[in-house]
Structures are given as C-alpha cells and as structure tokens.
Amino acid sequence: MDKNSISQHISRQYNTELEDIRNKVMSMGGMVEQQVVDAVRSLVEGDERLADVVVNNDYKVNAMEVAIDEECNVILARRQPAAGDLRLLVAVIKTITDLERIGDEAERIARMALHINDKSQVDRFHGRIEHLGELAGKMLKGALNTFARMDAEMAVEVWREDLKLDKEYDGIMRQLITLMMEDNRSIPSALDTMWAARSLERIGDRARNICEYVIYLVRGKDVRHTSLEQMEAEARNK
Amino acid sequence: MDKNSISQHISRQYNTELEDIRNKVMSMGGMVEQQVVDAVRSLVEGDERLADVVVNNDYKVNAMEVAIDEECNVILARRQPAAGDLRLLVAVIKTITDLERIGDEAERIARMALHINDKSQVDRFHGRIEHLGELAGKMLKGALNTFARMDAEMAVEVWREDLKLDKEYDGIMRQLITLMMEDNRSIPSALDTMWAARSLERIGDRARNICEYVIYLVRGKDVRHTSLEQMEAEARNK
Numbered sequence: 001m002d003k004n005s006i007s008q009h010i011s012r013q014y015n016t017e018l019e020d021i022r023n024k025v026m027s028m029g030g031m032v033e034q035q036v037v038d039a040v041r042s043l044v045e046g047d048e049r050l051a052d053v054v055v056n057n058d059y060k061v062n063a064m065e066v067a068i069d070e071e072c073n074v075i076l077a078r079r080q081p082a083a084g085d086l087r088l089l090v091a092v093i094k095t096i097t098d099l100e101r102i103g104d105e106a107e108r109i110a111r112m113a114l115h116i117n118d119k120s121q122v123d124r125f126h127g128r129i130e131h132l133g134e135l136a137g138k139m140l141k142g143a144l145n146t147f148a149r150m151d152a153e154m155a156v157e158v159w160r161e162d163l164k165l166d167k168e169y170d171g172i173m174r175q176l177i178t179l180m181m182e183d184n185r186s187i188p189s190a191l192d193t194m195w196a197a198r199s200l201e202r203i204g205d206r207a208r209n210i211c212e213y214v215i216y217l218v219r220g221k222d223v224r225h226t227s228l229e230q231m232e233a234e235a236r237n238k
Numbered sequence: 239m240d241k242n243s244i245s246q247h248i249s250r251q252y253n254t255e256l257e258d259i260r261n262k263v264m265s266m267g268g269m270v271e272q273q274v275v276d277a278v279r280s281l282v283e284g285d286e287r288l289a290d291v292v293v294n295n296d297y298k299v300n301a302m303e304v305a306i307d308e309e310c311n312v313i314l315a316r317r318q319p320a321a322g323d324l325r326l327l328v329a330v331i332k333t334i335t336d337l338e339r340i341g342d343e344a345e346r347i348a349r350m351a352l353h354i355n356d357k358s359q360v361d362r363f364h365g366r367i368e369h370l371g372e373l374a375g376k377m378l379k380g381a382l383n384t385f386a387r388m389d390a391e392m393a394v395e396v397w398r399e400d401l402k403l404d405k406e407y408d409g410i411m412r413q414l415i416t417l418m419m420e421d422n423r424s425i426p427s428a429l430d431t432m433w434a435a436r437s438l439e440r441i442g443d444r445a446r447n448i449c450e451y452v453i454y455l456v457r458g459k460d461v462r463h464t465s466l467e468q469m470e471a472e473a474r475n476k
Contacts, residue, residue, distance in 0.1 A: 073324065073325070073328060076314070076324055076328075077320055077321060077324050080318035082315055083315060086311065086314055086315050087311070090311060090314070090331065093328065093331065093332075094331075094335065097332065097335070177425060177426065177429065180418065180422070180425050181422045181423075181425050184418070184419045184422050187415060187418050187419050187425075188415060191415065
C-alpha cells in the first residue's frame with residue numbers, strides 16, 4: 001500500500017475513520033509500552049505499589065482492544081474497503097490482539113513482582129532482567145513506530161532485534177539453572193524470575209509479529225513463517 | 239448469526255467459498271489436533287522419531303494458516319460481506335492464528351521430547367503430563383466442534399474445561415518444584431517438563447479463545463475479558 005493512499009479517499013469522513021483507528025492503535029500501543037516499563041520496574045525495584053498499578057490497569061488495555069476491534073468491524077461492514085484499506089484493517093485487528101497479549105505478559109510480570117518472596121536470591125539478576133526488559137521495550141517501541149510510519153525496512157530492522165533478545169534470554173536462563181542447582185532454596189524465586197524472563201521474550205515475539213503485519217501491509221506479501229533472509233529480501237523488493 | 243444464514247446467499251458461488259473456508263479451518267484444526275496428540279505421545283513415550291515427525295510437520299500448519307488468511311482477504315475484498323458473514327471471516331482470521339500458535343506449542347513439546355536427557359527423573363510425571371495433554375486435546379477438539387456447529391452453549395462448556403486444566407497444571411508445577419528441591423540433579427529435566435506443561439496450559443488458553451470467537455460470532459457480543467458468569471449469561475441469552 002502506498003504510504004499516502006489513505007489520504008486519497010473520496011470520502012473525507014472515511015479518511016477520518018481510518019485515521020482514527022490508526023491513532024487508537026498508537027494510543028493503545030503507548031499504554032501497553034508503559035505497562036511493560038512499569039512491570040519490569042516493579043519487579044526489579046521490588047515496588048509492590050507499582051505492580052498493583054500494572055495489574056489494575058490491564059482492564060484498560062483489554063477495553064481498548066474490544067473498542068478498536070468493534071470499530072474495525074463497523075468500518076468493514078459500512079465502508080466495504082478494498083485492497084490497501086482492507087489490508088490495513090486486517091493488520092489492525094491482528095496488531096491489537098498482539099498488543100493485548102503483550103499487556104497480559106506485563107500483568108504476569110507485575111504479578112511475579114508481588115509473588116517473589118525471597119527477593120535476595122534473585123537480586124543479582126535484576127541487572128539482566130532490566131536489560132532484557134529494555135530490549136523487549138525497544139522492540140515494542142520500534143514495532144509501533146514501524147506501524148505508525150508504515151515502514152517495511154524499519155520493520156525488518158526491529159524484527160532482527162529479536163535475535164539479540166533471544167540470546168540474552170538464553171543467557172539468563174542458563175544462569176538461573178546454575179543458581180538453582182547450586183542452592184535449592186533459590187528454586188521458587190528463580191522460577192519466578194524465569195517466568196518473568198519468558199514473558200519478556202514473548203513480548204519480543206509479539207513485537208516481531210507486528211513488524212510482520214506491517215511488511216505484509218506495505219508490500220502485500222505474507223512474510224510470516226519465512227526466514228529472516230527471505231524477509232529482508234521482501235522488504236527491500238520495492 | 240443464524241446457523242442457516244450461510245445457506246441463504248443469493249450467490250451459490252459465494253456460499254461455496256464460505257463453506258470452503260469453514261472446511262479448511264476444520265481441516266487445519268484436525269491437523270493441529272494430531273500434532274498435539276503426537277507431541278504429547280512423543281514426550282511421554284520418549285519416542286524421538288515421532289517427535290521429529292511433529293517438528294517437521296509444523297510447516298504444513300503454517301502454510302495452511304497463510305493460505306486460509308489469503309482466502310479470507312480475497313473474499314473480503316471481492317464479496318464485501320456484511321454482518322454475519324463478515325463476523326464469520328473475522329472469527330476465521332482469529333481462529334487460524336490461535337490454531338497456528340497451538341501448532342507452535344505442539345512443536346515446542348516435541349522439541350522437549352528430543353531435548354530431555356535424563357528421562358528417568360521425570361518418568362513419574364508421564365501419567366500427569368499425559369492427563370494434562372488429554373485435557374488440552376479435549377478442549378481443542380471441543381473448540382473445533384463448537385466452531386463447526388456454531389454452538390454458543392457448547393462453547394461455554396468447553397471454556398469451562400479450562401478451569402480443570404489450570405488446576406491440573408498448578409498441581410504438576412507444585413510437584414515438579416518439590417522434585418527439584420529434593421534432588422537438584424533433576425532440575426534440567428524437571429524444567430523441560432515444566433515447559434511442556436506450560437505449553438499444554440497455553441493450548442487450553444488458545445482453545446478458550448476460539449470458543450470466545452464462536453460466542454461472539456453467534457451472539458454478536460464481545461465476550462472476551464468478561465467473567466465466566468457473564469459469559470454464561472451471554473451464551474444463554476438467546
């Protein structure tokens with residue numbers, strides 16, 4: 001889809017509707033980003049008050065998903081969009097599903113912050129979890145920027161970041177297993193830290209999904225389930 | 239959507255297209271079901287050959303998702319469906335995403351079967367993992383039947399099964415933690431068993447998602463993010 005095609009509609013009202021959907025996705029994305037940042041901070045700093053805020057805010061993310069989904073359905077039914085607009089709406093429906101699930105992961109991390117009893121055992125992982133959280137947050141931000149600009153090359157770059165995140169995740173998991181084997185009293189809190197790391201790794205996967213929808217939207221090709229090399233070729237193939 | 243509305247289209251060709259989509263979803267669902275059954279069997283019986291089959295079959299599931307997705311887009315663009323048909327197509331797009339991700343979980347379980355080195359330590363969990371796999375498989379089958387019959391009451395019943403699965407999952411996790419604390423040599427294989435249990439729990443969550451789409455499709459109400467009680471009320475509210 002041409003970047004400007006959205007502004008080429010005959011109906012000004014229809015344009016406004018599509019713009020409104022895009023803005024709402026961005027605003028939902030911003031809310032989810034904040035949830036991830038707060039969740040990681042609550043875990044790393046042991047801030048239970050902040051963890052509560054994250055848990056209590058999740059319903060807002062869910063409500064936004066339902067509202068945007070409904071709005072897409074109304075536009076699909078009323079405007080019967082073709083080609084590019086249709087792809088945009090399908091991409092929106094998929095993107096908000098991933099954003100909502102990222103919100104669920106943030107909630108899970110915040111619950112871990114409330115749940116970890118013996119914090120001292122996992123203190124030494126704070127730095128690494130924080131770093132993993134930064135990588136996941138950066139990917140999410142990148143995916144949202146990619147969506148805002150409909151930029152397929154940027155999408156590939158963000159997509160690539162997932163390799164870095166996976167590597168960091170593997171390193172943390174190995175260290176946690178070592179800790180558990182050295183000191184079995186650490187097992188419950190080390191497991192909680194594992195689940196939190198897993199959630200952050202999943203957030204990266206979901207950000208990558210969003211990048212794939214953008215590439216599909218821009219290029220009209222389905223890049224899911226292809227190798228990174230093929231994907232880069234698709235993204236370059238203007 | 240009325241159960242028979244699909245057969246009330248003016249265009250016979252359009253009917254055929256919608257029927258074809260539904261059949262393809264069912265056939266994708268059947269393939270995913272088999273993947274889950276085989277993955278659990280490969281893990282429980284330590285059958286590496288079967289695990290390989292599951293890992294190697296995942297691309298077929300992925301290919302089906304892409305093909306159905308594309309077919310939905312073509313119908314959306316060409317037929318510009320309204321109301322019930324539109325909801326059906328949106329539900330299909332969401333359902334196949336969950337089916338594909340269930341396929342990914344099956345692949346993860348199969349990889350665990352290839353990965354677990356010291357099988358003796360987790361032998362005693364085989365029965366419980368098998369049972370968890372049966373519960374997850376039953377939910378998936380139920381969700382697919384629900385989709386085939388467009389039956390909202392049945393969807394609520396299947397949805398309910400997830401509580402049972404979650405309880406069983408919690409029990410297994412507690413036992414595995416105990417095992418790990420008693421014998422730290424068991425930690426690596428116990429962790430693998432945990433990931434497999436987690437995958438089965440996720441399969442239940444995704445089967446539940448499919449039930450929610452069916453309720454939405456049949457009733458035109460969005461039941462996601464509501465409590466079970468509200469959901470049952472929605473399902474009964476004809």
